[in-house]
Amino acid sequence: MIALQSAPPLPTPPHLAPASLDPPSIPANAPDHCPGTESEQAGKADACAGCANQAVCASGATRAPDPSLPLIAQRLAPVRRKILVLSGKGGVGKSTFTAQLAWALSAGVNPDGHEVQAGVMDIDICGPSIPTLMGVSQAEGSVRSTAEGWEPIYVLPNLALMSIGFLLPAENSAIMWRGPKKSGLIAQFLKDVAWGPLDYLLVDTPPGTSDEHLSAVQYMKEAGIDGAVVLTTPQEVSLQDVRRELDFCRKVGLRVLGVVENMSGFVCPSCKGHSEIFKPSTGGAQKMCDDMGVELLGKVPLDPRIGMSADYGVSFLDEFPDSLATKAYLDIIHRLKEKLDE
Structure with a gap:
């Protein structure tokens, strides 16, 4: 067993802008009350009750x-x-998978033969896990404003992060924010x-099919989204929510690159015995994928050292x-790379 080491000091980003302005704070670009005339909730939100312009806003006449x-x-x-990276169910390992995917991609080379430039954007507004998973403490993760915009946090010279954390x-x-303010932060x-030139931008999302997911798809659609990886665990209580996530992707026109079955069995590192911790009582992810016409990218077995790596903020793969x-x-x-190149 390889001993886990504490995360190394953060490297100096390769292209920091020379001028550093005041550090950004949690933005207030979306008001606490009025959702704004351009919002889908204009005239419909609770805060709109009693406003003289409610009927006009609700009609969409002011929406630009x-x-x-x-x-x-x-x-x-x-x-x-x-x-x-999506899942209708919480606790299936989306953020952990995103972190491992980011570590792995940043260790590769792009078609030009240069090292891959990767970024992770954490839009789990209420439960940001990426800073911990990538080994960044709050003191180290101080975001700077520069002439180019907000400078992301670099855990490697070619791996950048941004999170509300x-x-x-x-x-x-x-x-404790309502939808419009969450959407405002995602837009920011x-x-x-x-971000600069990147080979990959991974977007780690919260569970569900609501505000954050709709905002991410809406804002990124014009720039082009290559697709989504959907995470699940084998048991039916997870699969039923993930089916809804797949339906969400279909309704918003988002390509599903494939499904990953996480926590798929456990092999004891000592006795090598195999156990089904989460029993696939309805056929697991494979049956769901067959029924819904999507590809199962693979199954990741449980390994207690994945959780240890996550707590230490290091790459489990390394x-x-x-x-x-x-x-x-x-x-x-x-x-996944093959699918992206198809």
């Missing part, structure tokens, strides 16, 4: 095209691949963060290259 869309398209133009006044601060992450879970991760990533 979102001015953020062309700015987002321009900002994301240098990003080659844009991938959402970097903007909180304290690590335990709760975020997309149009104001100086720390435990001989694990069956590592082999499964690498096979899934290889197939």
